[in-house]
Amino acid sequence: MTIESSLRADIVEVGRRMYAREYTDANAGNISVRLGADRLLMTPKNVCKGFMTPDMMCITDLDGRKLQGDLDPSTEMLMHLEVYRHRPDVQAVVHAHPPTATGFAVAGIPLDRAVLAEVLTTLGSIPIAEYATPSTAELPEAVHKYIKAHDGMLLANHGALTVGPDLFSAYYKMETIEHFAKISLSHECSGAKTSLPARRWTACRGCGACTASNPRRRFAPIPPRSTSARAEQVQGTSPTVRLSSHPPRPHLRGRDSCPASSMAGAARTGPMATGKFG
Numbered sequence: 622m623t624i625e626s627s628l629r630a631d632i633v634e635v636g637r638r639m640y641a642r643e644y645t646d647a648n649a650g651n652i653s654v655r656l657g658a659d660r661l662l663m664t665p666k667n668v669c670k671g672f673m674t675p676d677m678m679c680i681t682d683l684d685g686r687k688l689q690g691d692l693d694p695s696t697e698m699l700m701h702l703e704v705y706r707h708r709p710d711v712q713a714v715v716h717a718h719p720p721t722a723t724g725f726a727v728a729g730i731p732l733d734r735a736v737l738a739e740v741l742t743t744l745g746s747i748p749i750a751e752y753a754t755p756s757t758a759e760l761p762e763a764v765h766k767y768i769k770a771h772d773g774m775l776l777a778n779h780g781a782l783t784v785g786p787d788l789f790s791a792y793y794k795m796e797t798i799e800h801f802a803k804i805s806l807s808h809e810c811s812g813a814k815t816s817l818p819a820r821r822w823t824a825c826r827g828c829g830a831c832t833a834s835n836p837r838r839r840f841a842p843i844p845p846r847s848t849s850a851r852a853e854q855v856q857g858t859s860p861t862v863r864l865s866s867h868p869p870r871p872h873l874r875g876r877d878s879c880p881a882s883s884m885a886g887a888a889r890t891g892p893m894a895t896g897k898f899g
């Protein structure tokens with residue numbers, strides 16, 4: 622099996638997993654990998670990612686010109702090109718709409734609480750790129766702001782984007798984001814303001830698996846807020862620590878603090894793009 626045929630098969634498999642896990646619906650989502658120094662292998666537009674075949678993939682250059690393939694490349698190709706231009710280390714890009722993570726993206730809530738060590742060491746903080754209409758030139762502009770410093774991000778009112786040194790690495794980061802979003806939703810609904818103990822946090826920073834080998838991962842704790850310090854006193858845990866310099870979202874209180882309620886509100890009023898994507 623050649624490298625190209627192997628990559629085509631890998632894209633089919635990742636698309637199948639994304640659809641099976643309901644990270645995409647209908648023809649949504651897109652996947653690409655580098656094929657040598659100046660070519661990309663990319664999913665086609667208007668095709669369900671759960672039922673692709675290897676021959677469906679398009680080959681483009683880094684300017685987005687189609688070089689090979691019966692179908693046209695993804696309508697989100699510009700976003701992929703933006704990533705490859707600015708991240709020579711990236712070999713693969715995955716975009717999907719995982720429901721819980723996308724709910725946070727609709728609600729405008731970044732996944733930036735230091736609560737899970739696995740997330741700290743694989744992704745660090747997960748910011749939200751500003752809203753941009755899918756399939757337009759606005760989207761790569763929104764991604765541009767964060768891609769140099771992050772391997773995963775939410776896309777406001779849209780979905781999530783992950784990158785990696787190979788396709789499965791990029792895909793697993795998408796799994797991690799959705800898993801983290803589900804846990805974060807339960808955490809927020811519980812009303813607790815807990816986070817990893819600061820001493821663990823310090824140890825994590827020095828492990829060598831994250832910041833030492835990858836300066837992109839920012840593990841700068843934000844000073845605890847007074848409400849968090851109170852939580853520490855009551856529950857015997859460390860103050861809430863955030864992973865980056867994103868401004869703290871409005872403090873959530875009481876029953877209305879469940880992000881699901883703000884997600885529902887934002888979904889009703891948020892900009893909803895129409896048309897065919899994929």
Ligand SMILES: [Zn+2]
Binds near residue numbers: 649650755780898
């Ligand atoms: Zn999308």
